[in-house]
Amino acid sequence: MAERANLKSSFSSTVNQRSDELERIARDILDHPESGYREVRTSKLVADWFRDAGLEVQTGIAKTGVIGMLDTGKPGPHISVMGELDSLIVPGHAHADTDTGAAHACGHHAQIGSMLTVAAGLTEPSVKDGLVGKISFMATPAEEYIELEYRESLLEKGEIEFFGGKQEFIKLGFFNDVDIAMLTHTGGETAGTLGIGGSNNGMIGKTVQYIGKAAHAGGSPHLGVNALNAAHLGLAAIHAQRETFRDADTVRVHPIITKGGAAVNSVPADVRIETYVRASNVPAILNTSEKVDRAFRAGALATGAQVRITTNPGYLPAKYDEKLTDIYRHNAASLIGDDNVIRLNHSSGCTDMGDVSQIVPTIQPTANATSGNGHGIDYMVDNYDLAVIKAGKAMGMTVIDLLADNGEKGRKISGSFKTPMSISEYLSRMRGFRSDATYSE
């Protein structure tokens, strides 16, 4: 015990000496936002930092992903501490890239800060020498499930198979020997708190194309088949089924029309929709997906249009490990006090940490350090000390608990984890979500 306390104190004072630098990195990333699978600058910044810290670095994983490995040289559990590289696209955000509209409206820049905080503290030789096993610092691309057409083009070129960066990491084998994973996300709960527990919805993504028949909308509408009407009916049909969504399943279906017709005086013949189908569990996702497909088909049947429905695997529901959470809670409380560690509720949002959580014991605490609406123009990290430094410390101290004492706690958590699925099961399940079908009346 005394040993662990010393390691944590030495970890903490190392971090304290570098806190300005760590916060500065987060702010630098904030000012240079890049969306998923395009995080070239951010990726280089992280890789350079890893190299300077003496970590064994691998770059270009899933295009822009980076891993910095800290190997104690002693056998023991393998922990992954993660940070997400990508930004959203929110053009009106104060820190948006004027060209691309990319903006850190989800606080991922602070995650890189907190991940580097853990690395800064654990690479301190007096800390590292007290630990066993390995720590992979993973900077993962593309957590936001956006720009589907771009990602589909990467898919076609064979550059990626999955739209989420962590999914690609899993597929590429980087989780094959990982025992435990963690990442701290920013959050908007009571300011100054760290949130623990909670869970997330899973999802699948759909792109839908209605193919009608163009005709002069004024002169000969009777010769056309209106793909926009088909789409409208498809959407109305989805809404008509909302009463069948169970509260417990926290189902979310929220489509957008990405193409609604070419010219107002022509009957729309090519209309496109993107939607997610989210729910708290896989059976509910599949059940809802069936209803959504049925609804889209109905729009085609009614109007005589064709509909092509392409379904892509999204993210799996996230469930966070209770025993790991408990260790984290203890460390978080030691930093900010018991009362400031709060339990999170189920979130109907999704994350590719969900996928990780189906494979290894995982936590994704939140650093409640923001104001504004998540994914909105006003989402700002107000408290970098909490989001970067304290969040990093709470994770780092948790890693110390897991890997000190010959990694006993780490082994225990890893050993008692009931794996929902193996990596190969995971991959075949995800691939099974994929479908592409065209329906006509």
Added chain:
Amino acid sequence: MKSSNMAELAELRALALRTIDGATRDLISAAKTAYSTPETGFNEHKTAAFVQERLQSLGFVVETGIARTGMKAVLRGAKPGPTVAVIAELDALRVPTHPGADPETGAAHACGHHAQIGSMLGVATALSQPEFKNALSGNIAFIITPAEEFIEIQDRLSLKASGELEFLSGKQEMICLGTFDDVDMAMMVHTSAGNGDAGLSVGGTSNAHVSHQVRYIGRSAHAGGAPDQGVNALQAAMLANSAINAQRETFREADVVRVHGIISNGGSSVNAVPGEVLYEGRVRAKSVEAIEPIAERVIKCYRAGALAMGGSVEVQAVAGYHALRQDLTLQKLFVANAELILGRDSISVLPSDQTHGGSTDMGDLSTIMPVIHPYANSAAGVGHGHDYLIEDYDRAVVAPAKVMAATVLELLSNDAQLARETIDKHKPLMSADQYVAVQRGRFTTDLYESK
């Protein structure tokens, strides 16, 4: 025509007009009696009994119970020749808020059929006088038809199921039963509230239609406790309705498309997910052929509602009406008589393709023989509305009786030369047998189960 014949015709016409003038109060009273006993189609027992009695009192032998409540009485001329039918429709609508509505059934003469009883009796009263017999070559058939309004479809389908009817309107059924087999041409005068200022109008057409009895089959469940277990048939019906509405831009004005429906059962209780919803739809257009692609699309829309919700839908198509083709020879004769009797401005002629979009089973009759279906502009209010009332019974009953009597007289006098000419010039669309075959083919049932 020889001048002696013309003089004879003028004399007889004058006698007919005098007779009708003299019977004015009686004829209007007959119409009002029918108004006060409104009965819906195939249920016109009281009205039929009353008309039967009036015809018998004029000396007619009346064949009754044709298509349940229909009747036929034939006046034979001295010499053989063609048969001209004068038609009156027995049935009322169902408009409970109409001032003349039967408080129990809601039946009301909101389409003015009661006036037809008066005008038909006027023709019968005038031409059944012995003075006319020798002048007539051929016969006058007074045909009193049930159920012109295409309503209460479910009730009529029950009558069909029990074998009492094959078709769901009076004239359709009477064509099938052969009532019109010995008839060569037909006329009737309908009341109207909106065909111009003249007392009468003639011409124009009407829409064909098909009726859809649609049953959405879902799965009921507690609407609060287990909506996830249900399949909402009402949502299916509403989505189908939206889908139909979305198709409206594809309907061409020239096809005079009307698609409309009612939800006849929209669920049994508000705290249960509706497991069954009944919808009655109708598709109308300028011809049976024009209906086909539209009805096909509408059925796809019904299916889309079922598909979206994961339910099923059963669509029973019921053979409706054909478009009205007015015979131009008959029409000219009717116009000439109206102008002669009532004055130059007494009648307006509508273009033959003009229509308001409504339908009549005179359209069905017009597929197999020359017919005219003029209007007596004598009503106020909205047709089929609670305010549709005959304002001018002289126009509604007396004037049509006079013009029809004179027209029939002219057709069948002088060796029925004009009647024969009418027949010769007319090209029927089909024979009665063909008509019956076509109509039988329009009854279809379609079950769609979403997969």
